[in-house]
Amino acid sequence: xxxxxxxxxxxxxxxxxxxxxxxxxxxxxxxxxxxxxxxxxxxxxxxxxxxxxxxxxxxxxxxxxxxxxxxxxxxxxxxxxxxxxxxxxxxxxxxxxxxxxxxxxxxxxxxxxxxxxxxxxxxxxxxxxxxxxxxxxxxxxxxxxxxxxxxxxxxxxxxxxxxxxxxxxxxxxxxxxxxxxxxxxxxxxxxxxxxxxxxxxxxxxxxxxxxxxxxxxxxxxxxxxxxxxxxxxxxxxxxxxxxxxxxxxxxxxxxxxx
Amino acid sequence: xxxxxxxxxxxxxxxxxxxxxxxxxxxxxxxxxxxxxxxxxxxxxxxxxxxxxxxxxxxxxxxxxxxxxxxxxxxxxxxxxxxxxxxxxxxxxxxxxxxxxxxxxxxxxxxxxxxxxxxxxxxxxxxxxxxxxxxxxxxxxxxxxxxxxxxxxxxxxxxxxxxxxxxxxxxxxxxxxxxxxxxxxxxxxxxxxxxxxxxxxxxxxxxxxxxxxxxxxxxxxxxxxxxxxxxxxxxxxxxxxxxxxxxxxxxxxxxxxx
Numbered sequence: 001x002x003x004x005x006x007x008x009x010x011x012x013x014x015x016x017x018x019x020x021x022x023x024x025x026x027x028x029x030x031x032x033x034x035x036x037x038x039x040x041x042x043x044x045x046x047x048x049x050x051x052x053x054x055x056x057x058x059x060x061x062x063x064x065x066x067x068x069x070x071x072x073x074x075x076x077x078x079x080x081x082x083x084x085x086x087x088x089x090x091x092x093x094x095x096x097x098x099x100x101x102x103x104x105x106x107x108x109x110x111x112x113x114x115x116x117x118x119x120x121x122x123x124x125x126x127x128x129x130x131x132x133x134x135x136x137x138x139x140x141x142x143x144x145x146x147x148x149x150x151x152x153x154x155x156x157x158x159x160x161x162x163x164x165x166x167x168x169x170x171x172x173x174x175x176x177x178x179x180x181x182x183x184x185x186x187x188x189x190x191x192x193x194x195x196x197x198x199x200x201x202x203x204x205x206x207x208x209x210x211x212x213x214x215x216x217x218x219x220x221x222x223x224x225x226x227x228x229x230x231x232x233x234x235x236x237x238x239x240x241x242x243x244x245x246x247x248x249x250x251x252x253x254x255x256x257x258x
Numbered sequence: 259x260x261x262x263x264x265x266x267x268x269x270x271x272x273x274x275x276x277x278x279x280x281x282x283x284x285x286x287x288x289x290x291x292x293x294x295x296x297x298x299x300x301x302x303x304x305x306x307x308x309x310x311x312x313x314x315x316x317x318x319x320x321x322x323x324x325x326x327x328x329x330x331x332x333x334x335x336x337x338x339x340x341x342x343x344x345x346x347x348x349x350x351x352x353x354x355x356x357x358x359x360x361x362x363x364x365x366x367x368x369x370x371x372x373x374x375x376x377x378x379x380x381x382x383x384x385x386x387x388x389x390x391x392x393x394x395x396x397x398x399x400x401x402x403x404x405x406x407x408x409x410x411x412x413x414x415x416x417x418x419x420x421x422x423x424x425x426x427x428x429x430x431x432x433x434x435x436x437x438x439x440x441x442x443x444x445x446x447x448x449x450x451x452x453x454x455x456x457x458x459x460x461x462x463x464x465x466x467x468x469x470x471x472x473x474x475x476x477x478x479x480x481x482x483x484x485x486x487x488x489x490x491x492x493x494x495x496x497x498x499x500x501x502x503x504x505x506x507x508x509x510x511x512x513x514x515x516x
Contacts (some may be wrong), residue, residue: 099482103482139480205328221363222395223396239497246477
């Protein structure tokens with residue numbers, strides 16, 4: 001992270017040269033009082049659809065703030081399509097999971113209540129705010145979609161049958177993740193990580209009966225749930241996703257390519 | 259994580275059938291008052307050298323506690339030899355880094371002060387306690403070695419020239435990590451992750467002149483320092499380390515194998 005990089009802001013408004021966007025009150029407060037952006041200073045803005053633009057901050061009255069758009073700095077490009085379904089965790093760990101999953105490029109986060117899940121409810125609004133802040137900081141052009149929580153049966157019933165579901169399996173019976181990714185690299189993909197208490201036998205049985213499910217292993221140590229979730233995203237990005245090329249180096253041949 | 263798994267304790271003492279080990283006062287307090295282990299209950303113990311053993315907790319006086327060893331449950335086996343050098347971070351993030359690096363099987367953690375490092379000192383004792391707790395929970399047979407902090411020049415001067423050093427490079431000029439690991443898979447390996455402010459130009463120049471250094475990239479998003487560190491360890495374990503086989507599934511062919 002450069003120490004001189006510009007503040008980035010997620011907007012809802014369409015972005016185009018000359019657009020002048022009034023910020024919502026909370027965002028204006030964040031820009032003026034938290035980030036202490038001076039009037040006339042440059043920021044970067046994005047909305048998940050129209051790429052990234054330079055803009056200038058302007059004050060309106062005591063509390064208001066607008067941004068005036070100038071030039072597009074990056075075009076919107078397709079982003080990796082990997083989903084993460086996870087059993088909700090206690091506050092500090094679920095916040096960390098959402099922050100890191102955003103940095104690691106997850107397209108969608110799907111909270112799912114399993115039988116051993118400890119958390120009783122989740123605060124979607126807080127998780128969305130965490131994802132937006134992480135997306136602003138990590139220079140993503142989108143924010144991951146965070147779905148309302150569903151229960152385990154609903155998740156499986158609604159899962160698209162054309163998307164492979166790699167279930168992080170701590171029983172030791174899973175396929176090593178690099179091998180599993182090599183087998184499924186051509187398909188859209190999602191991961192499912194269970195709670196600290198693990199999946200129940202009936203849950204594992206239900207998963208094993210589904211053609212789109214592969215049980216995958218992450219080595220001999222027992223990872224915490226959030227570590228396993230992030231590890232899955234890292235392995236996917238390294239082997240299948242957009243970490244296979246560098247902005248300034250030639251596209252490297254994937255080790256998974258034939 | 260099974261919800262019925264046994265408490266695991268790191269001991270310093272040699273482990274053998276019939277051994278009876280008096281716990282240090284702080285550990286006895288942890289066992290009796292924090293984990294509320296009842297006298298006569300079973301625990302697992304390890305010391306990083308003699309594998310893992312079952313043992314029975316016994317009380318001695320008001321504050322004392324011994325463990326009586328029975329059977330070895332796992333033999334000591336060689337563990338992955340991957341190092342992580344990192345610029346110290348603020349408290350919550352460095353604690354998280356040490357916890358996760360332990361789960362992810364790092365053999366050694368090497369704090370290094372670079373020019374843009376924000377933290378001024380580190381609490382080695384707290385970090386070692388964090389690593390021990392993580393090793394106990396994740397069922398590791400060892401605890402990562404945490405070295406005293408050195409400055410950037412010392413790190414490079416002392417780095418074994420036969421160990422490849424993969425530097426996490428956020429400038430976009432690095433080789434994609436999977437490709438870099440494919441090139442260096444036969445060598446011992448370590449990673450270096452810089453501070454939030456990045457490496458300075460002179461630091462990057464110094465790194466580039468070393469034959470054992472490869473600059474590696476982790477995709478187009480700007481990862482926080484601790485995310486980058488954990489991502490490097492995950493990629494290494496998936497492609498080179500002990501995640502390539504599962505305890506209960508046949509050794510999978512590595513995508514890096516010729």
